[in-house]
Amino acid sequence: MSYPCPKCPWILKSSGGQTQHINAVHCESADNIDNIEPEEHFTYQYHPNLTGLHCDHNGNFIPSDMPPPPFDAHTQSAENAWHPFDDRIEFDFANYHFTTAQSSAREINQALDIWAATMKKYHGTVPWKNATHLYATIDQIQHGSAPWKVYSIHYQGPLPAGTPPKWMTKKHELCTRDSWLVLHNQLAMWGTQSTY
Incomplete structure (x- = not known):
């Protein structure tokens, strides 16, 4: 039925x-x-503050069609717009090989050799000696106010008889960021690229 x-x-x-x-x-x-x-x-009761209406950073209501204010990041400026890279070329090279192509270390080294040969004609140098040097620069990237933190963790429970698994006896590194700060920075950046 x-x-x-x-x-x-x-x-x-x-x-x-x-x-x-x-x-x-x-x-x-x-x-x-x-x-x-x-x-x-039904009886409807509205919260006095949580209305979902658009407001400025002081809580004053603003028109719903007003665009968001520009992103104000104390870590961003014209002097360090590509930091830790020196310019857009360095950033684009790293971004292409690390993110887009996901090149292996051997492929990055080969691309750096070609770039170095080209720069030699003009008595210039490339910014990285090898892929390891490039990775170190990528690891220096900090966006907003959410730095990486590294925690050392290890298993502290009872060990089984005989030879325990390696993961139970080794120390491990946990690399993380403050999730709230990451979300805050993402929303702040999103607000500069969209309109209401």
């Missing part, structure tokens, strides 16, 4: 399921589903 919902296309397996569905989805009384208007059944 099936129990169709009178308000939507759902078909329920029992009358109890139908009642629960109507109460949960349609927020109406199952006894008087056709007779009670929502205005007669």
Whole structure:
């Protein structure tokens, strides 16, 4: 036997399921589903502060079509826009090989050799000696105010008889950032690239 919902296309397996569905989805009384208007059944109370309306950093309401203010990051400036890279070329090279192409260390070394040969004609140098040097520069990247933190962890429980697994006896490194700060920085950057 099936129990169709009178308000939507759902078909329920029992009358109890139908009642629960109507109460949960349609927020109406199952006894008087056709007779009670929502205005007669509900009382709405609004929170005095949590309204979801657009406001500035001081909490003053602003028009909903006003664009967000520019991102104000004390770590970003015209002098260090590509930091820890010297310029866009260095950043693009690292970004392409590390993120886009996901080049191996051997491929990065080969690309650096070609770049070095090209720069030699102009008595210039490349910014990195090898892939390891490039990785060290990438590891220096800090965006916003959420630096990396490294924690040393190890198993502290009882060891099984015989030879325990290696993971139980070794120390491990956990690299992490403060999730709240990361989210805060992401939302701040997102606000500079979109409009309401």
